[in-house]
Amino acid sequence: MENILEIKSLKKVYNNFTLKDVSFNLPYGYIMGLIGPNGAGKTTIIKLIMNLIKRNSGEIKVFGKDNIKSEVEIKSKIGFVYDIPPFYEHLSLSQNKAIVSQFYSDWNDQLFGRYAKEFEINLKSKFKTLSRGMKMKFQLALALSHNAYFIILDEPTSGLDPVFRRELLEIFSELIQDEKKAILFSTHITSDLERIADFVTFIKDGDIVFSESKDLILESWGIVKGGKELLGTEVESLFHGIRKHEYGFEALTPYVKEIKQKFGKTTVSIEKPTLEDIMFFMTNSNGG
């Protein structure tokens, strides 16, 4: 599989936060979700890809080219949706569009018109009067109207109602139909990724926990539930995060087979985790 994005040993140091040695790839034709708790480094990675901040070391290749050396060429083919939209608040949407569209040689005004209609965007409204959802739709329509091959979105679904979130996910899966495009989006609403994402990259404290096919992740991990009398250092070494409560425990494990062999099905219950479970146990665990 050819990669639209390749990140190797990426590092960014801030006073109070370090992105450590981040590496992952995204092939053409697929959707990747970037998940992690707030402050984990999701936005930092996206900003580094867009070269909005300078990396300390490492390599980022987009369309096989260095993202700094070929910045202009690469960016003309990226559709980028910001967490905080950078538009003129007091201007109308059509005025904002006129400004943005100048920057793209491949601007397709007809296509923009179609998206504006589909998303029910009123181009006469001033940007500042829009709801959060409308602002997102407007940004998205812009991002999709200059023949972009790589769509990058920072938290596109936060603050959106479930109806539009579903619509957005449908738009994503339509976009990748031709196998020439790819989508990378950060989110903390993991249910959005549960079905549609092909790959999930999980970041915690500036470090990659995993970057894998979502199916593989959900199949290989399990949530074990049982009585506290079963616990001990040997057992707990098989867990990645454990939550003990008054009446028993719950824990995340990548060793489902071993746990089954050890206890048999009767003494513990083993369930399939959701991405949220995995994020929860990996982030807030009291030991293990």
Next chain:
Amino acid sequence: MKIIISNSSENPIYEQITNQIKSQIINGDLQEGETLPSIRKLASELGISVITTKRAYEELEKEGFIDTVGGKGSFISRQNKEFLREKKMKVVEEKLAEAVSEAKMLGIRFKDLNEMLSILYKEEE
């Protein structure tokens, strides 16, 4: 083709797809040579990951239910007629086994059961 994905099912999504396509082939709802949607189209329609539908098709291919021709898509394959026959034989076997155990419970002897079978078989002809 009809596919219903259940999120509450114990089976992984790719397996739900393969099971449903297989049973539609065995039922005859899907016929030899029929084209299947592309993996991307199916993923988009069902609102699931491309990797999931890809895996489902790969499994079906491995088991000989479908053929994938590069550039043309995936089709219901020919060989599964024999497979289908085998499957149906298994159904007959299961039903006979059921009849045998019923008969044993009632104390019917093998000779009498055999006689019943041959009468039924000839009646059908």
